[in-house]
Each structure stands twice: as structure tokens, then as C-alpha cells.
Amino acid sequence: xxxxxxxxxxxxxxxxxxxxxxxxxxxxxxxxxxxxxxxxxxxxxxxxxxxxxxxxxxxxxxxxxxxxxxxxxxxxxxxxxxxxxxxxxxxxxxxxxxxxxxxxxxxxxxxxxxxxxxxxxxxxxxxxxxxxxxxxxxxxxxxxxxxxxxxxxxxxxxxxxxxxxxxxxxxxxxxxxxxxxxxxxxxxxxxxxxxxxxx
Amino acid sequence: xxxxxxxxxxxxxxxxxxxxxxxxxxxxxxxxxxxxxxxxxxxxxxxxxxxxxxxxxxxxxxxxxxxxxxxxxxxxxxxxxxxxxxxxxxxxxxxxxxxxxxxxxxxxxxxxxxxxxxxxxxxxxxxxxxxxxxxxxxxxxxxxxxxxxxxxxxxxxxxxxxxxxxxxxxxxxxxxxxxxxxxxxxxxxxxxxxxxxxxxxxxxxxxxxxxxxxxxxxxxxxxxxxxxxxxxxxxxxxxxxxxxxxxxxxxxxxx
Numbered sequence: 001x002x003x004x005x006x007x008x009x010x011x012x013x014x015x016x017x018x019x020x021x022x023x024x025x026x027x028x029x030x031x032x033x034x035x036x037x038x039x040x041x042x043x044x045x046x047x048x049x050x051x052x053x054x055x056x057x058x059x060x061x062x063x064x065x066x067x068x069x070x071x072x073x074x075x076x077x078x079x080x081x082x083x084x085x086x087x088x089x090x091x092x093x094x095x096x097x098x099x100x101x102x103x104x105x106x107x108x109x110x111x112x113x114x115x116x117x118x119x120x121x122x123x124x125x126x127x128x129x130x131x132x133x134x135x136x137x138x139x140x141x142x143x144x145x146x147x148x149x150x151x152x153x154x155x156x157x158x159x160x161x162x163x164x165x166x167x168x169x170x171x172x173x174x175x176x177x178x179x180x181x182x183x184x185x186x187x188x189x190x191x192x193x194x195x196x197x198x199x
Numbered sequence: 200x201x202x203x204x205x206x207x208x209x210x211x212x213x214x215x216x217x218x219x220x221x222x223x224x225x226x227x228x229x230x231x232x233x234x235x236x237x238x239x240x241x242x243x244x245x246x247x248x249x250x251x252x253x254x255x256x257x258x259x260x261x262x263x264x265x266x267x268x269x270x271x272x273x274x275x276x277x278x279x280x281x282x283x284x285x286x287x288x289x290x291x292x293x294x295x296x297x298x299x300x301x302x303x304x305x306x307x308x309x310x311x312x313x314x315x316x317x318x319x320x321x322x323x324x325x326x327x328x329x330x331x332x333x334x335x336x337x338x339x340x341x342x343x344x345x346x347x348x349x350x351x352x353x354x355x356x357x358x359x360x361x362x363x364x365x366x367x368x369x370x371x372x373x374x375x376x377x378x379x380x381x382x383x384x385x386x387x388x389x390x391x392x393x394x395x396x397x398x399x400x401x402x403x404x405x406x407x408x409x410x411x412x413x414x415x416x417x418x419x420x421x422x423x424x425x426x427x428x429x430x431x432x433x434x435x436x437x438x439x440x441x442x443x444x445x446x447x448x449x450x451x452x453x454x
Contacts, residue, residue, distance in 0.1 A: 068406075071409070072401060072406055073409055073410070073416070076411070077415070078410055078411060078412055078414065180399065
């Protein structure tokens with residue numbers, strides 16, 4: 001600093017004499033102050049660097065999360081899972097209704113205690129079984145799995161009972177079935193509300 | 200003017216010098232510089248040992264795989280000019296390409312057969328690298344990059360399968376994505392699905408298909424992964440793969 005001003009003073013001879021510089025000999029205290037200052041600046045710089053990288057990391061992390069969420073659409077343009085299956089009075093007690101097998105892949109069974117809906121999908125490899133009225137069972141044409149009217153597997157390779165679907169009464173009094181909610185007997189789901197519509 | 204003089208005249212000009220950063224005399228120095236100062240060739244080893252050129256050593260399977268990747272990129276880009284990734288017209292577009300677009304049948308078959316060939320060549324390349332012990336240090340990292348590239352090649356093949364939107368592709372993707380149902384934690388029929396609350400409407404399969412069934416969204420997603428995202432990722436890994444071959448000492452030599 002002192003050298004600098006001396007050098008510039010040499011160059012500008014036409015300029016008036018600068019005021020005399022006070023004689024400064026840097027003492028130990030001064031050196032200590034400089035060291036403290038440099039240390040402070042270094043620490044501040046490190047802290048700011050950390051803040052900078054933390055901001056970038058936060059942004060990238062948030063962006064990654066947003067990217068994951070982006071792949072899950074909110075609105076779907078798919079066939080609805082809920083359908084109405086007529087009025088309870090239209091069903092015969094003890095009968096298996098196969099009217100919705102082709103359009104919805106669902107059987108609706110009316111028993112004295114109520115209604116339940118079975119998904120017409122074999123639990124072996126996913127074929128559609130057939131309701132055999134005379135033999136009182138569901139029979140899969142692919143590998144011969146057999147299910148009772150309740151949906152319990154009792155012959156063939158099917159490893160577990162048929163799945164039941166959520167069944168309820170809609171506002172207009174019709175039976176309403178939600179295929180997205182499944183009840184599995186082996187998990188004890190058939191006892192849960194929604195698996196059976198009490199008559 | 201004889202050709203040598205003309206050649207000299209051209210190679211001395213600023214236009215030439217601005218593109219080529221080295222002399223053209225054929226000597227060991229310029230031969231090295233030709234490789235070193237070229238962005239494409241610099242990924243390639245500067246020197247190749249004589250046995251490295253023997254077909255019996257490498258089967259040229261890595262090179263063939265890369266060649267097929269280039270063929271697939273070019274033919275795939277051309278196919279994109281006629282293909283719409285929507286349920287309404289995708290299958291019709293394939294038929295249009297097959298039966299009416301000039302050279303469409305050739306183009307589509309080049310793409311199809313190159314895709315089959317690339318799967319085969321990439322496996323044979325892996326087999327060769329294993330048999331020559333080229334996965335051993337210092338090349339073990341490049342083996343890992345190679346495994347990633349193999350996986351990405353299979354994914355390219357899988358995503359391309361759906362695009363014809365025929366019964367074969369539809370059921371292949373139905374079965375393939377149904378496997379994702381059984382993913383632990385992330386699949387709604389997999390282990391611990393109750394723990395994570397995975398359902399058909401929020402699991403990994405849903406993210407792959409963009410819905411709960413193989414439909415329009417799935418077709419569009421397969422198309423984007425197949426044509427843009429995966430090729431970009433593959434190109435990046437190919438660059439790393441080639442560069443590492445060079446850095447790890449070129450083609451592996453018998454001990």
C-alpha cells in the first residue's frame with residue numbers, strides 16, 4: 001500500500017506533494033489483527049460456499065422429487081372402475097348372476113344373507129372361469145381350477161380364493177360395485193365392511 | 200496442375216487449416232495427431248495392437264453393436280417422420296409405412312432386424328469380453344458400464360415393442376409391466392405393499408404406464424423413452440465406454 005502510493009507519486013511529478021505519510025511499523029498486534037481478519041473472511045467465504053451448494057442441492061433434490069411426482073398423472077382417461085348393477089329386488093336368492101361377466105368381468109351372487117361380487121379372474125393365471133349351475137361351481141377352462149359359489153378354491157392349481165369386490169347401494173337404490181377395491185379371503189378381508197351387502 | 204500440387208494448395212489454405220489442426224504429411228506424428236485432434240476419433244485408442252485386428256480375438260462384436268446403434272438411430276429417426284404415437288393411428292401408421300411409404304418397408308425392416316441383431320451382438324460382445332478376461336483390472340469399471348449399456352439396450356428393445364400397437368406388442372408390454380406389480384415396496388402386489396400403501400394407482404407400474412392399464416399414455420411414454428430419453432442416455436454411456444477402453448490401455452492383450 002505504502003509502496004504503491006510512493007510509486008504513483010513518482011510518476012506524477014507535476015502534482016502537488018502528497019501529505020506526509022505517517023510512519024507505520026506493523027507491530028505484533030497489527031499482524032494479529034490482519035490474521036484474525038483473513039481468518040474471518042476465509043470462514044465467511046466457506047460458510048457462503050456451503051450456503052451456495054446447499055441451495056443448489058436443495059433445488060436439485062426438490063426438482064428430482066417433482067420429476068418423480070410428474071410421472072404420476074392425477075386425471076386418468078380410463079374406463080371407470082365403478083358400475084351399477086340394477087336394483088337388489090331384481091336378483092334371485094341363491095343364484096349367481098353372470099350378466100356382467102362379459103362387460104365388467106364380475107359375477108354377483110345373491111345369498112339369503114346378502115350380496116357379494118366376485119371378480120371373474122382365476123387366481124392361478126388369470127383366465128376367466130365359467131359358472132356351472134348344475135355342478136354349483138366356478139370352473140376355469142385353462143387348467144381346471146374349481147371354486148365354490150362363495151369363491152373358495154377347492155380343486156386344480158388355483159392357489160387362493162377368488163377376489164371379492166366392494167359392493168354397496170348407490171344413492172338411487174341400485175347396487176354399485178367398485179372394482180378398484182378388492183377383498184381377499186386369505187387376508188381375512190371378506191369380514192370387512194364392503195365385502196358383503198347385507199340384504 | 201498436378202493433384203499433389205492441388206492437394207498442397209488446398210491443405211495450406213485457411214479453410215483447411217481452420218478445420219484440421221495438424222499437418223497432412225504421413226508420418227507417425229500426424230497419424231497420432233489425426234486421432235488426438237478429432238473429437239470423434241479421440242475416443243478411439245491411438246494405437247491398436249496387430250492381434251487386436253484379428254477377428255478371432257474380438258469378433259468385432261463391440262464395433263458391430265455400435266454400428267447397429269448408428270443404423271437404428273438413422274432408420275429410427277426416419278421412421279419418426281411417418282409415425283404418430285397415438286392409439287387411433289399408430290397401428291395404421293405402421294401399415295402405411297409397410298405398404299405405401301416409398302422405401303418404408305425397407306426402412307422398417309432395417310430398424311426391426313438391426314434391433315434383433317443388436318440384442319444378439321451385445322450379448323456376444325459380453326461373452327467375448329468374459330472369455331478373453333477383459334473385465335479384469337484395470338477394466339472392471341468398463342465392465343460395469345457395459346452391463347448398464349446391456350440393460351439400456353434391452354430397455355430400448357422393450358419400449359420399441361409396444362410402438363407397433365399390435366397384439367404381439369400389446370401383450371408383451373402387458374406381461375412385462377405386470378411383472379412390475381411384484382416389485383418389493385414399489386409394486387402393489389409385491390412384498391411390503393401394505394407397508395408403503397402401494398395400489399394400482401400409485402405404484403411403479405402406474406408410473407411406467409401413465410395409468411392403470413396399457414393404453415394411450417403407455418404408448419406415448421414408450422415412444423418418448425424409446426426415441427429420446429433412452430438413446431440420449433445410451434449415447435452418453437457409449438462415449439464413456441469407448442473413452443475408458445482407450446484409457447484402460449486399449450484392447451486387452453493376452454498375458
